[in-house]
Amino acid sequence: MQSVSTEPTSSADGNHEEVYDVVVAGAGFSGLYMLYKLRAQGLAVRVLEAGSEVGGTWYWNRYPGARTDSESYYYAYSFSRDLAQEWCWKERYPGQVELFDYLNHVADKFDLRRNISFDTRLVSAHFDESGNSWQLTTQNGGNISAKYFITALGVLSQPNLPYFSGLDNFKGQWYHTARWPHTPVDFTGKRVGVVGTGSSGIQAIPEIAKQAVELKVFQRTPNYVVPSQNHLTEPSFEQEVKARYDDIFREAREHWFAVPLKMAGRMAPDFTPEQQQEIFEAGWRKGGFRFLFETFDDIMFNPETNARTSEFIRSKIRSIVNDFEVAERLTPRDHPYGSKRPPVGTQYYETYNLDHVSLIDVRKSPIQEITDSGIRTADASYELDCIVFATGFDAFTGTLNQIDIRGRGGRELSRKWESGPLAYLGLMTHGFPNMLMVTGPGCPFTNLPVCIEENVDWISTCIEHAEAEGVAQIESTEDADQFWLDQVNDSTNQTLVPLGEQANSWLTGANIEGKYRGPTVYFGGADKYFQLCAEVARDGYKGLERRI
Ligand code: NA7
Numbered sequence: 012m013q014s015v016s017t018e019p020t021s022s023a024d025g026n027h028e029e030v031y032d033v034v035v036a037g038a039g040f041s042g043l044y045m046l047y048k049l050r051a052q053g054l055a056v057r058v059l060e061a062g063s064e065v066g067g068t069w070y071w072n073r074y075p076g077a078r079t080d081s082e083s084y085y086y087a088y089s090f091s092r093d094l095a096q097e098w099c100w101k102e103r104y105p106g107q108v109e110l111f112d113y114l115n116h117v118a119d120k121f122d123l124r125r126n127i128s129f130d131t132r133l134v135s136a137h138f139d140e141s142g143n144s145w146q147l148t149t150q151n152g153g154n155i156s157a158k159y160f161i162t163a164l165g166v167l168s169q170p171n172l173p174y175f176s177g178l179d180n181f182k183g184q185w186y187h188t189a190r191w192p193h194t195p196v197d198f199t200g201k202r203v204g205v206v207g208t209g210s211s212g213i214q215a216i217p218e219i220a221k222q223a224v225e226l227k228v229f230q231r232t233p234n235y236v237v238p239s240q241n242h243l244t245e246p247s248f249e250q251e252v253k254a255r256y257d258d259i260f261r262e263a264r265e266h267w268f269a270v271p272l273k274m275a276g277r278m279a280p281d282f283t284p285e286q287q288q289e290i291f292e293a294g295w296r297k298g299g300f301r302f303l304f305e306t307f308d309d310i311m312f313n314p315e316t317n318a319r320t321s322e323f324i325r326s327k328i329r330s331i332v333n334d335f336e337v338a339e340r341l342t343p344r345d346h347p348y349g350s351k352r353p354p355v356g357t358q359y360y361e362t363y364n365l366d367h368v369s370l371i372d373v374r375k376s377p378i379q380e381i382t383d384s385g386i387r388t389a390d391a392s393y394e395l396d397c398i399v400f401a402t403g404f405d406a407f408t409g410t411l412n413q414i415d416i417r418g419r420g421g422r423e424l425s426r427k428w429e430s431g432p433l434a435y436l437g438l439m440t441h442g443f444p445n446m447l448m449v450t451g452p453g454c455p456f457t458n459l460p461v462c463i464e465e466n467v468d469w470i471s472t473c474i475e476h477a478e479a480e481g482v483a484q485i486e487s488t489e490d491a492d493q494f495w496l497d498q499v500n501d502s503t504n505q506t507l508v509p510l511g512e513q514a515n516s517w518l519t520g521a522n523i524e525g526k527y528r529g530p531t532v533y534f535g536g537a538d539k540y541f542q543l544c545a546e547v548a549r550d551g552y553k554g555l556e557r558r559i
Pocket residue numbers: 167173188206207208209210211212213229230231232352373378401402403404514515517522
């Protein structure tokens with residue numbers, strides 16, 4: 012490939028086919044930075060985006076209360092000092108609107124929109140061996156050809172709407188949190204049901220309760236909700252952060268979760284129960300992930316420490332929720348804290364003290380059907396005007412499997428992954444030459460923007476090297492894929508995360524019926540993962556096959 016132009020060319024036979032060096036699917040955090048990098052390398056890049064605007068996760072998830080669980084100053088790009096200095100985060104945890112504005116600002120600042128096709132959903136991507144190119148088709152009937160195909164589709168993008176008999180008959184309005192309307196939904200005076208108490212439901216429930224006349228929460232598995240302790244950004248904090256942004260992002264890359272926080276540096280067994288209690292209390296006051304990261308370093312690994320942590324949260328539930336029976340129903344007992352992705356809430360448990368909010372245990376009494384006027388469980392019927400499904404996502408592979416992706420010999424990616432998400436470093440997979448993934452299956456459990464930047468930098472350097480050396484095809488070897496799946500499995504098995512399977516955790520694929528069961532995320536630490544990726548590149552792309 013000798014491309015020096017950033018403009019596409021038409022195919023030689025004169026058919027309506029656009030030809031690019033690289034096609035990137037997705038214009039969220041990953042796709043925007045991928046475009047910025049590759050365009051700077053002089054490549055002709057086209058980004059295909061199903062939505063009408065940039066933003067990805069922060070374009071689709073507009074439900075009330077949607078915000079990050081990571082703190083704003085590090086849930087951000089670090090590649091542009093200028094951007095980091097000029098952007099002022101309003102809150103400790105940015106809400107959807109603020110993040111959407113931020114990503115739009117990035118698109119404007121770096122003039123990215125001109126290379127993005129909006130309202131353009133990619134439906135298929137087939138590798139053409141004779142032409143050594145990816146042939147892509149879009150829902151709008153577009154045909155595109157590119158040497159490289161990069162997925163920047165996010166980790167949690169394919170909404171999961173479980174089958175509920177009778178949903179079509181429901182006469183009220185229903186919504187999925189991840190496909191929220193663009194015009195605000197007004198629940199004032201409405202009887203609302205929320206199905207699901209994962210991170211999305213936990214954020215939405217207190218906000219919906221502020222408007223609804225009646226709110227019924229249909230809970231299957233109770234969760235461990237740590238308070239966010241959200242607040243406005245103090246000017247002095249902002250100044251301090253901006254003065255040390257370089258250090259902050261370096262520190263994030265040295266942390267196992269890619270956050271610029273210090274590990275607690277202590278293990279619970281070294282402390283008396285009274286001291287442990289004080290440390291937990293301090294963590295609770297700090298809120299959010301600081302409860303996990305700044306109390307004890309063995310919470311995710313040591314069953315005893317975890318039992319104490321889980322019990323501490325249970326005691327908080329009992330102390331916040333007035334009604335003993337409701338508190339009992341809200342109390343998780345079937346999985347340890349952190350074995351499902353830990354949620355963060357704002358006034359979550361307090362919401363159950365409101366008279367118009369009630370909690371329905373649908374593990375005990377499952378949802379039987381959606382009627383024309385509400386939800387019928389095994390032992391009661393509930394009249395509702397609106398239903399909100401906060402039922403999560405088909406993580407990682409779910410998003411990719413929505414696209415008909417076929418590699419060498421017409422091999423389907425979805426078939427390949429039926430026996431496990433084989434993807435070397437979460438970046439590429441054997442049999443799919445010149446296809447690269449930003450935060451693909453097996454990427455680390457991490458603060459995503461930092462991992463995204465690391466992945467994008469790695470991919471763009473890999474392509475730069477391949478082009479400089481005149482390489483026609485790069486892909487991971489079968490052994491490298493298996494090596495990484497083993498790493499993903501081994502690292503996860505050293506934590507308590509496998510125990511989340513019994514509570515339908517998406518970290519093990521267990522939230523989706525019929526999906527491959529097994530770890531989906533690398534738990535060896537983001538810091539170690541970044542080092543490994545750097546080593547692979549330094550050692551001449553060990554684990555990759557390259558054909559001239
Ligand atoms: P989650 O965390 O997967 O939560 C989905 C919720 O929906 C969870 O409480 C499920 O209960 C519930 N659910 C799913 N199917 C059903 C049925 N059929 N009946 C009743 N309840 C059901 O998704 P979120 O969107 O909240 O969060 C996803 C990630 O986004 C989060 O981890 C952060 O990384 C950000 P279950 O637990 O399966 O019993």
